[in-house]
Amino acid sequence: MSNEEQERRKINRGFAEMLKNGVIMDVTTADQAKIAEDAGACAVMALEMVPSDIRKSHRVARMSDPAVIEQIMATVSIPVMAKVRIGHFVEARILEALGVDFVDESEVLSPADEEFHVDKRQFTVPFVCGCRNLGEALRRIDEGAAMIRTKGEAGTGNVVEAVRHMRAVNREIAALQEMDEAELNRTAEAYRVPAALVAETRELGRLPVVNFAAGGIATPADAAMMMALGCDGIFVGSGIFKSEKPAVTAAAIVEAVIHFQDPKKLAEISRGLGAPMIGLEIESLETKMAARGV
Amino acid sequence: MTSSASNQTVGLLGLQGAFQDHIPHLEALGARWRTVRDAAELEQVDRLIIPGGESTVMARYLKRFSLAEPLRARIEQGMPVWGVCAGSILLAKTVDGRPGILGALSIRILRNAYGRQVDSFQAVLDVPALSLSAFPAVFIRAPKIVEAGDRVEALSWFGKDPVFVRSRSVMATTFHPELGSDPIFHQYFLALPNRAPREFSAPGLPG
Numbered sequence: 001m002s003n004e005e006q007e008r009r010k011i012n013r014g015f016a017e018m019l020k021n022g023v024i025m026d027v028t029t030a031d032q033a034k035i036a037e038d039a040g041a042c043a044v045m046a047l048e049m050v051p052s053d054i055r056k057s058h059r060v061a062r063m064s065d066p067a068v069i070e071q072i073m074a075t076v077s078i079p080v081m082a083k084v085r086i087g088h089f090v091e092a093r094i095l096e097a098l099g100v101d102f103v104d105e106s107e108v109l110s111p112a113d114e115e116f117h118v119d120k121r122q123f124t125v126p127f128v129c130g131c132r133n134l135g136e137a138l139r140r141i142d143e144g145a146a147m148i149r150t151k152g153e154a155g156t157g158n159v160v161e162a163v164r165h166m167r168a169v170n171r172e173i174a175a176l177q178e179m180d181e182a183e184l185n186r187t188a189e190a191y192r193v194p195a196a197l198v199a200e201t202r203e204l205g206r207l208p209v210v211n212f213a214a215g216g217i218a219t220p221a222d223a224a225m226m227m228a229l230g231c232d233g234i235f236v237g238s239g240i241f242k243s244e245k246p247a248v249t250a251a252a253i254v255e256a257v258i259h260f261q262d263p264k265k266l267a268e269i270s271r272g273l274g275a276p277m278i279g280l281e282i283e284s285l286e287t288k289m290a291a292r293g294v
Numbered sequence: 295m296t297s298s299a300s301n302q303t304v305g306l307l308g309l310q311g312a313f314q315d316h317i318p319h320l321e322a323l324g325a326r327w328r329t330v331r332d333a334a335e336l337e338q339v340d341r342l343i344i345p346g347g348e349s350t351v352m353a354r355y356l357k358r359f360s361l362a363e364p365l366r367a368r369i370e371q372g373m374p375v376w377g378v379c380a381g382s383i384l385l386a387k388t389v390d391g392r393p394g395i396l397g398a399l400s401i402r403i404l405r406n407a408y409g410r411q412v413d414s415f416q417a418v419l420d421v422p423a424l425s426l427s428a429f430p431a432v433f434i435r436a437p438k439i440v441e442a443g444d445r446v447e448a449l450s451w452f453g454k455d456p457v458f459v460r461s462r463s464v465m466a467t468t469f470h471p472e473l474g475s476d477p478i479f480h481q482y483f484l485a486l487p488n489r490a491p492r493e494f495s496a497p498g499l500p501g
Contacts, residue, residue: 011414014473015434017312018346018379040355042310042348077405078348079435101411101435124412258309258331258355 005121012126012146015101016210019043019079019147019233023223023254024212026050026237028068030075036240039250043079043102045235046072051108051155052238052277055287060110063091066098073099081128086293087113089122096125102147103127105140107292108154108237117293120144130214132165132290134172135191137207142193148207150231151290152215155238157279159222161290162215166229169207176202206230215290218243218276220256220269227260244274304484305330305339309355311347311380312472319477325484333364340488341374344381346434346470349405352384353395362395369398372489374463376479382466383437399464400443401456407438419469421450421458424478431457431469439468463487 001009022042027033028050036044048064049057063084073080079101084091086105091112095103105118107130120127121144129140130151137148150169152162176198179187184202188195200208213226214235223234234257236250243249252269259265282288304320306313308329320327330336342365344352356362369375375398377385386394386403394403408415414435418428431452439456442448448456457468463486471479 007416010473011416011432011434012411014432014470015411015414017315017473018348018434020310020312020314020347021308022310022348022351037350038354040310040351042351078350079411096412099410099412126411254351255355 001121008124009144009146013209015079015126016128016147019212020210021257022233023250023257024081024233024235025240025250026235027072028241030071032241032246033072033076033080035247036250037076037078039247040254041078041250042233043081044072044076045081045083045104045237046100047083050238050241051289052157052242053155054108055155055285055289061085062109063088063094066094069095069098069100083109084118085109085112087111087116087118089118092118092123092125092127096123100125105129105145105293107151107289111292117143120146128212130290130293131169132294133168134201135193136294137169137211138191138193138197138201141207141209142197145209147210147212149212149214149235152213152217153282153285154215154289155280156216156282156285157218157239157242157277158216158282159218159225160216160282162213162217162222162226163229165215165290166213166226166231169211170230173201173206177205216279217253218279220252220266220273223253224256224260224266227257233257239277242277244276249273249276302326302340302484302488303328303338305336305342307342307344307352307381309347309359310351311345312378312470313343313345313347315472316343316345316480319472319480322477323480323484325480330361332359333361336361336364336368341483341486342368342376343483344375344377344384346379346381346472349380349383349389349437352380356384356395366396366398369396369464372463372487374483374486374488375465376483377464377466378472379434379436379468379470382439382468385464385466386439387443399459399461399466400446401439401459401466402441404438404440406435407440408433408436411435417452417469419450419452419457423449424482426478429476430474431467431471432473433457433469436468439466460486463489 126146131137150165
């Protein structure tokens with residue numbers, strides 16, 4: 001890795017550190033972005049449709065219109081992220097040219113490449129990618145992701161998949177501690193990543209980059225539970241603007257992340273928020289987004 | 295009146311951002327630490343780090359959790375405080391032309407003045423006060439200090455911009471020493487004189 005690449009990695013991983021203990025919210029308009037910023041979002045994800053609407057549309061979902069993204073960038077002072085299809089390196093170049101602060105290579109959009117993810121090391125802009133387990137997480141980090149999030153199951157308002165994925169990552173990192181060098185090397189081979197990256201993860205006892213929870217978080221209690229499971233922060237997609245009172249729900253989720261260890265405060269925070277987004281059972285889904293891009 | 299690192303507790307403002315990143319440095323120096331999320335927890339600490347993160351989020355919850363006033367009072371009484379990046383925005387007297395939330399440091403600061411994340415950079419700095427030359431400093435969507443008051447000492451510069459400043463026991467860095475492995479900035483912070491030991495800093499008493 002060149003000095004320049006190493007420096008950019010440090011700057012981009014460092015930026016992800018600054019987002020920690022915060023909530024990143026999906027927004028589709030400048031007005032929503034303002035609501036999210038005022039409620040205490042540490043960043044917004046600019047997109048044309050939230051995942052629950054993408055799910056209903058049954059259409060190919062692509063990068064958002066740059067005009068939508070630019071309008072949101074012009075409205076808020078907090079960082080703005082945007083999504084590209086898995087493997088779509090040209091959409092990623094477009095977002096980089098727009099100056100977005102983070103690119104989410106996301107299974108919520110329709111995959112563009114079933115074989116390769118974007119080679120993220122070639123970019124200046126940082127990337128966040130989804131994972132269901134440690135192998136996926138380390139492959140994305142090896143490709144250059146500066147941040148990881150659980151995939152969960154986006155647009156469902158059902159936290160069960162996010163929990164499954166966070167527990168899988170935790171369990172697989174714990175399992176590394178028991179391994180001798182030969183087992184570690186075999187694991188690296190199975191994960192298709194360099195052994196040094198697996199060894200680094202074992203040493204740290206956690207992922208070497210910031211890890212957020214995403215995909216189905218709909219209530220302050222969901223957010224606090226994911227923090228208690230050890231994630232560094234939260235993405236909320238449809239959970240805010242598909243709820244009855246978006247501004248109130250947004251602020252409550254931010255407060256729940258701050259006070260996730262304090263059940264009395266969580267009780268106060270959860271009181272009288274109106275109806276959360278309607279949740280879907282995972283068995284009822286036609287499309288499992290989490291299975292995209294392994 | 296410098297107290298040694300071991301008999302004081304450093305607070306980490308824990309509303310949002312990279313507060314955990316300071317823990318290894320503080321532990322390497324033998325300092326106790328605790329997170330601060332409300333006024334009662336602020337009472338438990340002798341000095342405070344306001345970490346990097348999003349200043350809008352921290353400002354909102356400083357107000358909402360009634361922390362801004364007691365924090366301002368503690369700083370006025372002489373509690374040492376270090377603002378990192380977003381933290382320097384919270385400490386500033388003027389932010390983007392408007393009064394800052396704590397107003398504890400006589401600087402005029404502009405948010406995101408070096409650009410967006412693609413413009414974030416690493417620069418090598420000289421810091422004579424710490425006998426550092428060519429220190430690699432990471433600037434992340436950094437704010438720019440465009441003016442510093444008479445009693446504010448600039449301890450390092452990036453071009454024409456002060457990036458490490460101090461006024462009495464209030465210090466600010468617009469870059470992120472906590473992302474490196476050298477605890478030298480933490481050591482400097484721990485040595486800042488505490489003019490108001492905790493036991494004498496009850497509200498109403500002069501600092």
